[in-house]
Amino acid sequence: ETGVTQTPRHLVMGMTNKKSLKCEQHLGHNAMYWYKQSAKKPLELMFVYNFKEQTENNSVPSRFSPECPNSSHLFLHLHTLQPEDSALYLCASSLESGGSYNEQFFGPGTRLTVL
Amino acid sequence: GQNIDQPTEMTATEGAIVQINCTYQTSGFNGLFWYQQHAGEAPTFLSYNVLDGLEEKGRFSSFLSRSKGYSYLLLKELQMKDSASYLCAVSDSNYQLIWGAGTKLIIKP
Numbered sequence: 001e002t003g004v005t006q007t008p009r010h011l012v013m014g015m016t017n018k019k020s021l022k023c024e025q026h027l028g029h030n031a032m033y034w035y036k037q038s039a040k041k042p043l044e045l046m047f048v049y050n051f052k053e054q055t056e057n058n059s060v061p062s063r064f065s066p067e068c069p070n071s072s073h074l075f076l077h078l079h080t081l082q083p084e085d086s087a088l089y090l091c092a093s094s095l096e097s098g099g100s101y102n103e104q105f106f107g108p109g110t111r112l113t114v115l
Numbered sequence: 116g117q118n119i120d121q122p123t124e125m126t127a128t129e130g131a132i133v134q135i136n137c138t139y140q141t142s143g144f145n146g147l148f149w150y151q152q153h154a155g156e157a158p159t160f161l162s163y164n165v166l167d168g169l170e171e172k173g174r175f176s177s178f179l180s181r182s183k184g185y186s187y188l189l190l191k192e193l194q195m196k197d198s199a200s201y202l203c204a205v206s207d208s209n210y211q212l213i214w215g216a217g218t219k220l221i222i223k224p
Contacts, residue, residue, distance in 0.1 A: 002157050042119065043202070043214040056211070090157070098210040101146065101165075106157035 003027040006091050006107035013081065014115050021076040021110045023091030031097040032074040033104065034066060037088040049074065050097040081114045088112070117141045119215035121203050126221045127193055135188045135201050135218045143208020149177055149188045150202040152217065158202055161188070190220075198222045 004025045013019050025032065034046040048056035049068040063085075065077040074091055088111050092104040118140045127133040139147070146165040150158040164170055164179035164186060176189040190197055200217040207213055 002159065004157070040123065040216055042216045043204075043212075045211065101163065102206060102210055102212070103148070103160050103163065104212065106150075106159070108155075108157045 002105045004093055004105050004107035006110055010111045012113045018079040021089055023074040023107055025072055025093040027093055029093040029095055030071050031094045033092040034076050035090040037090055048097050083114050086112055086114045117213045119203055119213055121215040121218045124219045129193055129222055129224050131193050132191050137186045137203035137215055139184050139205045141205045141207045141213055145206035145210055147179055147186050148204045151199050153199045193222050195222050
């Protein structure tokens with residue numbers, strides 16, 4: 001138990017569906033992250049929020065839309081996805097983004113399958 | 116570009132020692148992290164090195180050479196539960212983590 005929870009753990013959706021992934025951290029952190037993890041590839045950073053403000057958007061397609069209503073919650077809204085978007089989506093948090101020591105705490109991930 | 120290299124897969128025997136290497140080329144360096152990830156679970160923090168040398172923590176040790184762009188994770192007295200993927204990540208000049216693809220470690224009895 002890392003103090004970061006994600007729901008749902010598994011999601012199967014069609015290309016025309018709209019769904020949302022939820023992340024919650026109970027660690028009092030101020031930074032939250034979305035990563036995409038595909039088999040045998042490095043973790044891909046998608047979005048970073050620091051004190052509820054988005055500070056990074058690594059050229060992510062607009063079919064992925066993040067939302068951070070407060071420092072404890074992070075959402076990833078999905079619409080019109082493609083089969084190549086199938087992956088494990090990991091949420092992480094840290095005390096804040098930036099700074100020389102930036103240990104990130106990860107949730108268990110949502111395994112997404114797009115049909 | 117920025118690059119982290121680590122072996123894709125390694126196999127070792129229970130009770131033995133294994134060394135997982137990581138080489139990096141990044142724009143700036145603000146520390147190197149090792150994480151462990153069991154199949155279907157969250158990555159969990161193992162170690163952080165920012166200065167050259169060896170950091171020991173129980174059965175696990177991590178070494179860093181900044182001049183060589185090189186680190187290794189050393190696992191001693193291997194146990195079956197050590198079967199997992201080991202991820203190397205470098206904090207670059209913008210304090211953003213650059214990740215390797217991970218090394219899958221298989222422990223055999």
